[in-house]
Amino acid sequence: MNVSISDLSHIFIQSLSGGSGIYIDATAGNGYDTLFIAKMLKDDGFLYSFDISKKAVNNTEKLLFDNDIKSDNIKIINDSHENVDRYLIDKKINAAMFNLGYLPNSDKIAVTKAQSTICALEKILNMLADKGVVTICSYIGHDNGEEERALSSYLLAFDKKAYEISKTEMMGRPSAPVLYLIIKKEAI
Numbered sequence: 001m002n003v004s005i006s007d008l009s010h011i012f013i014q015s016l017s018g019g020s021g022i023y024i025d026a027t028a029g030n031g032y033d034t035l036f037i038a039k040m041l042k043d044d045g046f047l048y049s050f051d052i053s054k055k056a057v058n059n060t061e062k063l064l065f066d067n068d069i070k071s072d073n074i075k076i077i078n079d080s081h082e083n084v085d086r087y088l089i090d091k092k093i094n095a096a097m098f099n100l101g102y103l104p105n106s107d108k109i110a111v112t113k114a115q116s117t118i119c120a121l122e123k124i125l126n127m128l129a130d131k132g133v134v135t136i137c138s139y140i141g142h143d144n145g146e147e148e149r150a151l152s153s154y155l156l157a158f159d160k161k162a163y164e165i166s167k168t169e170m171m172g173r174p175s176a177p178v179l180y181l182i183i184k185k186e187a188i
C-alpha cells in the first residue's frame, strides 16, 4: 500500500477535526482536497476553497458535481489565498489545508510562491480556533526549494507556546514532498 504525503494530510485532518465549523482549502487545484473536506462536512460546517487559476476552480466545481456534492456550505473562490481575510471577517477557522505548487498537467503559470503562501498562512493562523489544525504539503523540488526553505524557516521561528508544529518526511526520499502539521493549543 502506498500512502502519499497528501494521503497523510487527509488522515491528520480527518482525525483532528470533526466536520463542523470553518474549513479552508487554500489551493483547490483539481479539487481532490476540496472533495475530501466536502465529504466530511457536517450541516454546521462551511468550506471555502481558493485558487488563483480559473481552470482549477472549474476542475474543482466539476469534481464536486461529478460526485453529487451540491452543498450551500461550500464556496469556491477564484482568488489568491492571501486574500482569505476579505472573505472571512471575524470568523474562526477550524481546519485549513495547503497543497503547494502548480496545477498538475497545466502550463505551470499559476504556482504558489513563498511570500504569498506565508502571508496566507499567517492570516489563517491568526484566525485559527483553539485546537484548530493546518496541514501544508510542501514540495522540495518546486521553485529550486525556495518556497520550502522560506516556509521551514518561518515555521521554525514560530511561537511554539501557542502552536504545536511537526514535520513528516519520506525517509530515504530527499526530494519527496514534506508535510507540516500545525495545531493551535488550547488557551489556558
Ligand SMILES: C[S@@+](CC[C@H](N)C(=O)[O-])C[C@H]1O[C@@H](n2cnc3c(N)ncnc32)[C@H](O)[C@@H]1O
Residues within 6 Å of the ligand: 026, 027, 028, 029, 030, 031, 032, 033, 034, 050, 051, 052, 053, 056, 079, 080, 081, 082, 099, 100, 101, 102, 103, 104, 110, 111, 112, 113, 116
Ligand atoms: C498542487 S495544486 C493543489 C492540488 C489540490 N489541492 C487538489 O487536491 O487537487 C496547487 C494549486 O495552487 C494554486 N495556487 C497557486 N498560487 C495560489 C494562490 N496565491 N492562491 C490560491 N491558489 C494558488 C495553483 O493554481 C494550483 O491549482
